[in-house]
Amino acid sequence: MTPNPPTYNLTALVSAPVIPTEILWNLAYFFGALAFIYFVSTFFIRNKIASQxxxxxxxxxxxxxxxxxxxxxxxxxxxxxxxxxxxxxxxxxxxxxxxxxxxxxxxxxxxxxxxxxxxxxxxxxxxxxxxxxxxxxxxxxxxxxxxxxxxxxxxxxxxxxxxxxxxxxxxxxxxxxxxxxxxxxxxxxxxxxxxxxxxxxxxxxxxxxxxxxxxxxxxxxxxxxxxxxxxxxxxxxxxxxxxxxxxxxxxxxxxxxxxxxxxxxxxxxxxxxxxxxxxxxxNVTQAIPLLKTVFTKSTNSVKMAILGAIAQIGSEEDVDFLLSVELKEKDFTIKGKIISAINTLCPNLILPTHDIKEINISEIDAKESSTVDEVLEEATNEGVLETLMDLSHDITAVDHENSVLTNEIETQSNVPLEEEIETVPMVQNQEVMEEETLEISSELENQNHTEETVINALREKNLNDIEAFASKEKQAFSSLKSGMDAIQNPLDFQIPQSDFYDEAILEKMALLENIAELGDQREIPFLKNLLIDETSDVVIEKSLEIIAKLTTMENDPQKTKGQPNFEVTGYEVTDSVFNDLIKRGDLDSKVMLLKEIGKVGDEKELPLLHKLSKDNNTIIAKNAKKALAILNNRLIDNIDQKQKEIEAETKTIENIDSTITYNELFNLDFEPEKTIKKEEKITVGNSFIPGITLFNQICSATSKLYNNKDGQ
CATH class of the missing domain: 1.25.10 (Leucine-rich Repeat Variant)
Known part of the structure; x- marks a missing residue:
């Protein structure tokens, strides 16, 4: 059986055009060249602008x-x-x-x-x-x-x-x-x-x-x-x-x-x-009627300007217009501006009403009055209680007196009280009650009288206390016045005089200050010898203080053994210029800096070296101890050298003074041209010579020696 042929034939309605390959390549070349020209021109213009x-x-x-x-x-x-x-x-x-x-x-x-x-x-x-x-x-x-x-x-x-x-x-x-x-x-x-x-x-x-x-x-x-x-x-x-x-x-x-x-x-x-x-x-007030006329037909921005002008130049007569406009206006901003203008012209005419809570003032007044009454009643009761407590003793005494009187009345009557009550007719009960009422009223009057008496007594007591206090103050014032009168001249007081040391003590104190600053353990014997013949308490105290300090330096176990030590007080680790460099440096740089400290450092580096000698790193501690020993030796050598120079200068001056007499200094071979205006005092032995300094004395002595030598 043959299949049925298809009912519909599908035919392509649109077919793709055929483009030659050469045209596509030409278009590619064209756009490529265009892109190249664009980039080249961009870089060229950019470089030109940069160079310009x-x-x-x-x-x-x-x-x-x-x-x-x-x-x-x-x-x-x-x-x-x-x-x-x-x-x-x-x-x-x-x-x-x-x-x-x-x-x-x-x-x-x-x-x-x-x-x-x-x-x-x-x-x-x-x-x-x-x-x-x-x-x-x-x-x-x-x-x-x-x-x-x-x-x-x-x-x-x-x-x-x-x-x-x-x-x-x-x-x-x-x-x-x-x-x-x-x-x-x-x-x-x-x-x-x-x-x-x-x-x-x-x-x-x-x-x-x-x-x-x-x-x-x-x-x-x-x-x-x-x-x-x-x-x-x-x-x-x-x-x-x-x-x-x-x-x-x-x-x-x-x-x-x-x-x-x-x-x-x-x-x-x-x-x-x-x-x-x-x-x-x-302030053009003539324009207000026109502003009211154009208000209703204006835009919101113009209305705001009109309301601002009316608030600025208007009067209370314009409030009615503003109130009528406020009832007609629906815009929230305009209504707020109208209320602002009304309150500007008539302050407090419109009060806040939004989210205001209503409060019954009469109820608040009743509550406040009742609260006040309660407070007053409590205060009255407290006052009565205090008064009653003060008068309790007096009331007890009055009751005791009343009981004594009653007993006397009972003893004077021959008839016992019980029998009298039985024999008195019932008609007299009313009279007895009246008499008792009168007695009670009299007792109350007596109590009131007693209360007044006590109050008066308290007042009198307060007055007596005030008078006693016033009399004491008066006596104190009179005694102060009599003491001031006794002092007639303020200069009668003895003014303490200043204490001045003589020149020998001042020189010794200056020497001790230098020893305290620059000396070491070798100065201890000298200080001990000084104490033997010394009589001044100030010099003895200062010498003992320096000896104690130098002895502590000698016995300090933290010093490097076998090396002389140089002690400087008043410096800290941060005072050293090498502190920051050692903190930031590595191990090699620290070792190098420690070597340099020993060569060029001074007394400010001693606290830093003492700290680094205890460092956990053995290399740093070892080099710090070496640098400390070198620095100690160098500082002490410098001090010894300075002391030797001072001793040599002192000996030279002493030799010159011993060879030159006082008269030889003033044997002049010439006439002075002008006098010395400013005189300076120096000490030679125990006398003062004006116009000559120590430097001039030395110079003249050396020139005299040279002249004598040339003359020989």
Whole structure:
């Protein structure tokens, strides 16, 4: 059985086009070449810009010092500076012949003008004109490219070239916004009447930012006399009207009340808001009815401005209008502004109502009154209790007296009390009760009388205490006064006299100070010998102190055995200059530094070496001990050498003094030309000789010896 043939035949409706292989390769070559050209041109332009920047930087380094010399040149300078100034002028004239150098000079002056003011700014203006660099800016203004023209306008504006005013006026209505804005700034800057010319001739939009920049230019012109800007409130350019309103407010020109009131009806909301702000600032109260009229049909921003003006210049009569508007207004911000204006005109007229809790004041008053009554009652009860406690003793005494009286009455009657009660008729019970009532009332009166008596007694006691205290104070004052009267002369007191040591004790104390600072254990025998014949307590005390110190140094077990030791007090480890280096260094550097400390160190390195000699690292400890021994020997040798030098000088002076007598010092072979004005006192034996110092004495002695030798 044969299969049935297919009912439908599928035929391709669209077939892929056949593209020759050569065309594909050509397209690949084309795009590859285009990419290559793009990358090559990118790198070429980048390198060109970089090289140009480098050249400019190098040229600025060359020309900037020349400009600085021109700025700080003074006419009253010396001849050398004048010659240098002339040479620099010749050099700068050679540079301005090159266009590249002219551009660099212009850039230097443009950079300097941003950071200077006053006379220096005027000097830069003069240099710019003297070098005729403004001609390049005029050439830029003739270009067909608007960005080049804008650069020329900016350069002329910055350098205050007033001659360019007429050239800049033709660009204030240019279609390019950047060029137009730069021309507007140039027109206002380069001429005193530039602001008037600009407001008269501009036809384009003035942006908010441009208005701020123009206002800043006008504000910085110190010599500008502002015109009456109300004449531009009738301009057909809304931007001019808006800018004129802002200038009126800036210069406080309050002579434009009627035109400003008319501008409240303006269709432009920006002008309307600015006019309303001027009304508030200038207190134009005539505009309040108009503000109320235009309020309902205004936008929210204008309503806010109107409410602010009414709050600023309105009165209590306008509160009704504000209350009626507050009921109709639905916007939350406007309602809040209305309430703020009402409270400004009539303070505390509208109080806070949102989230305020209601409180019944009558209930609070009742609670407070009841609380006060309770407090008063408690206070009264406490006072009564205190009074009763004070009078308890008196009441007990009164009760005792009453009982005694009752017993006496009972003993005087012949009839017993029980029998009398039985024989008395029942009719007399009422009389007996009345008598008892009278007795009780009398007892209460007696108690009240007793209470008053006690209070009076307390008062009298307090008065007696006060009088006793006053009498004591009076006695103390009288005794103090009598003591002051006894002192008639304050100089009668004995002033302690100062203690002065004689010269021998002072010399010994100076010697002991030197031994304490520079001495060692070898000074102990000398100090002991000094104590044998010494009678001064101060010298004995100081000697014993030094001996104890030197003995401690000798017996210190921490010193290096077998080596002399040098002890210095008052220094710490941080005082050594090697401390930080040893902390930061490694083992090798530490060993090297320790060797150097032994060679070049001083007494400040001793605490550091003592610390390092106990270090955990055996190498550092070993080298520290070696350095400590070397440093000790070197310091002690220096001290010995100094002592030997001092002893030698002392012996020399003693020998000279022994060979020269007092009279030989004054055997003069010449007449002195002038007297010595200033006398100095020196001691020879026990006498003082004026006009001669120890140095002069030694010099004269040596010269005398030489003269005697030559004479022999």
């Amino acid at each position: 920047t480098k050249k400019v930087k190098e040229k600025k380094k060359e020309l900037a010092p020349i400009i600085s010399e021109f700025l700080f040149y003074e006419e009253n300078c010396d001849k050398g500076e004048r010659i240098n100034y002339l040479e620099l002028k010749i050099l700068i004239r050679e540079h301005i012949k090159n266009d590249f150098d002219r551009k660099v000079l212009t850039g230097i002056l443009m950079d300097l003008i941003k950071d200077v003011s006053g006379n220096t700014r005027e000097l830069i203006y003069d240099i710019y004109r003297d070098l005729e660099l403004h001609k390049d800016a005029f050439k830029k203004m003739g270009s067909w490219r608007w960005e080049v023209v804008a650069k020329g306008l900016f350069e002329l504006t910055q350098m205050n070239v007033t001659d360019a005013f007429e050239h800049t006026t033709r660009y204030i209505n240019n279609k390019h916004s950047t060029l137009r804005k730069q021309a507007e700034i140039a027109v206002v800057t380069l001429n005193e009447n530039g602001i008037s010319y600009f407001l008269d001739h501009t036809k384009c939009k003035i942006s908010e930012w441009q208005q701020l920049k123009l206002l800043d230019v006008v504000r910085n012109k110190e010599t500008l006399i502002p015109p009456s800007f109300r004449i531009w409130l009738t301009s057909k350019n809304n931007h001019v009207v808006l800018f004129a309103l802002r200038l009126i407010k800036f210069y406080n020109q309050n002579d434009a009340g009627i035109p400003i009131i008319e501008l409240v009806k303006h269709r432009n909301n920006h002008i309307k808001k600015e006019a309303i702000e001027c009304i508030g600032d200038f």
